[in-house]
Amino acid sequence: MTLATIALAQVRKVSISYDGVPGYDSALGQVLEWSSQMEGPRIRSSEEPPDGLRLRWYGASGFELGDNKTTILIDPFVSRPPVSNPLAPLIIDTIAVDELILKPMGNRKADAILVSHAHADHVMDVPLVISRSTTADHRPLLVGDPNTVTLVESYHLSVETRLLEFDDGVVHYLIGQFGDFTVEAVRSLHPQYDFLPWRGPRGKIEGHPPFTGFDYLSYRDIAIAYIISYRGLKFVFCDGAVLQNLQAIGRADLLVLGIPVRENNTIAEALATLRPSFFIPTHYDDFFVPFHEMDQFDVTIDLTVFLPGENEKEITLLDFSRFGEFFEEFPGYIRKARSKLPTESQSFLDPRLRILKPLTYYSLESLILK
Numbered sequence: 001m002t003l004a005t006i007a008l009a010q011v012r013k014v015s016i017s018y019d020g021v022p023g024y025d026s027a028l029g030q031v032l033e034w035s036s037q038m039e040g041p042r043i044r045s046s047e048e049p050p051d052g053l054r055l056r057w058y059g060a061s062g063f064e065l066g067d068n069k070t071t072i073l074i075d076p077f078v079s080r081p082p083v084s085n086p087l088a089p090l091i092i093d094t095i096a097v098d099e100l101i102l103k104p105m106g107n108r109k110a111d112a113i114l115v116s117h118a119h120a121d122h123v124m125d126v127p128l129v130i131s132r133s134t135t136a137d138h139r140p141l142l143v144g145d146p147n148t149v150t151l152v153e154s155y156h157l158s159v160e161t162r163l164l165e166f167d168d169g170v171v172h173y174l175i176g177q178f179g180d181f182t183v184e185a186v187r188s189l190h191p192q193y194d195f196l197p198w199r200g201p202r203g204k205i206e207g208h209p210p211f212t213g214f215d216y217l218s219y220r221d222i223a224i225a226y227i228i229s230y231r232g233l234k235f236v237f238c239d240g241a242v243l244q245n246l247q248a249i250g251r252a253d254l255l256v257l258g259i260p261v262r263e264n265n266t267i268a269e270a271l272a273t274l275r276p277s278f279f280i281p282t283h284y285d286d287f288f289v290p291f292h293e294m295d296q297f298d299v300t301i302d303l304t305v306f307l308p309g310e311n312e313k314e315i316t317l318l319d320f321s322r323f324g325e326f327f328e329e330f331p332g333y334i335r336k337a338r339s340k341l342p343t344e345s346q347s348f349l350d351p352r353l354r355i356l357k358p359l360t361y362y363s364l365e366s367l368i369l370k
C-alpha cells in the first residue's frame with residue numbers, strides 16, 4: 001500500500017451510526033442527544049463551526065470550546081491507538097489530528113491548550129497540535145502539570161507554558177483571559193479503576209519521544225479540572241467522576257464530567273455544590289478504536305493490559321464506562337444531591353442530562369442570555 005492510499009483510507013469521511021446506543025437511539029428509550037431536544041434552549045449541531053459560542057467533543061475527554069475570535073482546546077486527542085501492548089511506542093496519527101482537529105478550525109489557531117493530566121489519551125496529540133498552531137506571530141499557551149510540560153517540551157517545540165504544580169496545598173489557579181473566556185484550574189483527582197486499586201500509571205515523565213503507553217504518567221494522581229467562564233456562563237470540565245475541591249469551583253452552568261470508573265464517585269456532591277443546569281457525561285466512548293474504523297459508536301470500553309514490573313500480570317478492565325447504566329443512575333444522583341440542600345432550594349436543583357456526538361459542533365449561543 002502506498003502512502004497515498006493509506007492517507008486516503010484514513011481520511012474517508014467519519015460517519016458513525018448510533019443505532020443501539022442508549023441515549024441516542026429512540027428505539028431504546030429517551031434520546032438525550034443535545035440538538036434533538038425540544039425542551040430548553042435550542043441547541044443546534046453542525047459539522048461546520050457555527051457562529052458564536054460553540055463546543056465540539058473529540059471523544060474521550062477532548063473538547064474545542066470557542067467563539068469567532070478565540071479557540072480553547074481541552075485534552076485534544078484523536079489518535080486513539082489500540083493499546084494492546086503498553087510497552088509499544090504510541091504513534092501520533094498526524095492525519096487524524098490534521099483532519100479531525102485542525103481542519104475544522106479553518107484559519108483559527110488554538111489560543112490555549114488545557115491538559116488535565118499526562119496519560120496518553122489526554123496529552124499524546126498535544127505536541128503536534130501545538131506545532132501546527134504556532135506561527136511567527138502566534139503561540140498558544142500550554143497549561144498543565146509538570147509531566148505535561150516535560151512531555152511537550154521533549155518535542156523541542158517553541159511553546160509558552162503555564163505550569164501548575166499544586167504545591168503547598170494550592171488547589172486553585174487563575175490562568176487568564178483569552179478573548180471573552182476566563183480560565184481557572186482546580187486540583188482534582190484521577191479516578192480509580194473499578195475492580196482495581198489503581199489510578200493508572202503515575203510518576204515523573206522522563207525521556208524522549210516516542211513514548212510507550214506506560215511512559216505517559218500522571219503527576220501525583222492529579223487530574224486538573226478547568227473552569228471556563230464566558231459572558232456570564234460557567235463551564236466545568238473534568239476528566240473523571242471524582243471531582244474534588246467543589247467549594248473552590250462554586251456554582252456552574254455546565255458540568256462536563258468523565259463518567260467511566262465511578263464505583264466511587266462524587267457526582268451527587270458535585271451536583272449539590274455546583275448546581276449545574278446541564279450535565280454532560282464524557283469519556284464513555286471506546287477510545288481504543290480509531291475514528292476511521294468506527295462505523296458504529298461503541299460505548300463499551302474493555303481493555304487487557306500487561307502490567308510490567310515485579311508482579312508481571314495481565315489485567316482485564318471490563319466495560320468500565322457502563323454507559324447504559326448511567327442513565328438509570330442519574331435520577332439517583334439528583335435525589336442524593338437534593339437531599340444535601342435545604343428543603344426550600346431542593347426543587348431549584350434540576351440538572352438536565354445531555355449527550356453529545358463526537359466531532360460535531362454544538363452552538364451554545366442560546367445559553368448565554370439566561
Ligand SMILES: [Zn+2]
Binds near residue numbers: 061121
Ligand atoms: Zn482518560
